[in-house]
Amino acid sequence: MLFDSLGFAAFFPVVFAAYWSLSARAYKAQNILLLVASYFFYACWDERFLLLLIFSTLLDHTSGLLIHRTPSKVAKRRWLYLSVGVNLGFLGVFKYYDFFAREFAELAERIGLGVDPVLLGLVLPIGISFYTFHGLSYVFDVYHGRIEPVRDVVDYGLFVSFFPLLVAGPIERAAHLLPQIRAPRTFRYERAVDGLRQCLWGFFKKLVIADNCAPLVDGIFADPAAHSGSTLLLGAVLFAVQIYGDFSGYSDIALGTARVLGFELLRNFAFPYFSRDIAEFWRRWHISLSSWFRDYLYIPLGGSRGGTWLKVRNTFIIFLVSGFWHGANWTFLVWGGLNALYFLPSLLRGTNRMHLDTVAQGRLLPDLREVGQMLATFMLTCFAWIFFRSDDIPSAMAHVGGIFCASLFTWPQVPKVTPLALAALFMVVEWLGREQRFALERLATSWPRWGRWSLYVVIIFAIGFFMYPGEIPFIYFQF
Secondary structure, X not given: OOOOOHHHHHHHHHHHHHHHHOOHHHHHHHHHHHHHHHXXXXXXXXXXHHXXXXXXXXXXXXXXXXXXXXXXXXXXXXXXXXXXXXXXXXXXXXXXXXXXXXXXXXXXXXXXXXXXXXXXOOOOOOOHHHHHHHHHHHHHHXXXXXXXXXXXXXXXXXXXXXXXXXXXXXXXXXXXXXXXXXXXXXXXXXXXXXXXXXXHHHHHHHHHHHHHHHHHHHHHHHOHXXXXXXXXXXXXXXXXXXXXXXXXXXXXXXXHXXXXXXXXXXXXXXXXXXXXXXXXXXXXXXXXXXHHHHHHHHOOOOOOOOOHHHHHXXXXXXXXXXXXXXXXXXXXXXXXXXXXXXXXXXXXXXXXXXXXXXXXXXXXXXXXXXXXXXXXXXXXXXXXHHHHHOOOHHHHHHHHHHHOOHHHHOOOOXXXXXXXXXXXXXXXXXXXXXXXXXXXXXXXXXXXXXXXXXXXXXXXXXXXXXXXXXXXXXXXXXX
């Protein structure tokens, strides 16, 4: 079931009405209702993989209890390794086995060995990378004594599979979400309106911005040799807008939906394209994943505490693993490696914590230096996105090579200008709302009620008028 489908439009009002019809003191019943609704939401995609989700949930729940109860450190470590091994094993089989089998066969062929690889051809369970990381963070936190294990399997199951975040995040932490699950929740009109406002902006990002950019991007990336350098550059920029509108739009809908139900999920985006360097970009882009790798991989490896070699090593490890998390393709590894190279200068100079505030905070416009910093960061990011979007390395190199030629200085070949105008308007609204949690959070809140609702109606009609007629899945569903 997709957020932008008619099925969800029927599903959510039913869940909302049933959920809030229960008393706040009956939050256990609310949790059962949400867990059942979440499993139904997931099963609408493919009910076979619901069993995998339930098995993973039961494994991590049991492992957490046994790790906590077992006095022996050796036994604790054994249960930790079992949980991590099984979870990563599932992820490896479904997501990476065929890739490595093909790469091994190709390598063997190059050295004269004939190998016929056994390929599984498995369908990737939707959301597996996200709910696997939910479970891993929980088991790690229990093992290190950061949290107490949850005894109620319904509460833990809801933490892992809460439907707003189940398919594409944000990647939640047990210490943040579980206390909300285990506490009474009361309906608050202001919070619900705020959540719906964020959902509305998320739908606009996805249906109007991302989906209108998608056909142009697909056409440009499908055949780089057929396009001028300026068009290829525009394609990279449009993909940057598309993936941001698509993924942050999903996150806005997820956070808004959860807020309507009385939950606050972790923020996943903080206007990343207004960053002044790559370090700031990674504090603002896919925040829940970046912080996950920081806490559970980078810091355990030593973080920035060691010498220069360790800093370089740890930086490359975290970015390469982050790239490979997105999928079994060398393009993702190159994307991760490029971002590691971008990040290293600020890390080695000690300026990676330099821009912690919002750009041009308290001002309408940035100064020239900030404009230059944002433009440079954005173009570096767009260059890396070329590898992320391309089907393979040769296609990416053809795209890059096509940009750096004389035709770069020609007018780009664009069949429609509407997506460009919409993208420009979208970035203006994002800029005006960059000091809030999301762009529409405070826009028009001081207006009279008729003015606010008029704005909402205008946005709804804009979605209906400009939305792309075809169905385009959320990009991060494939990860």
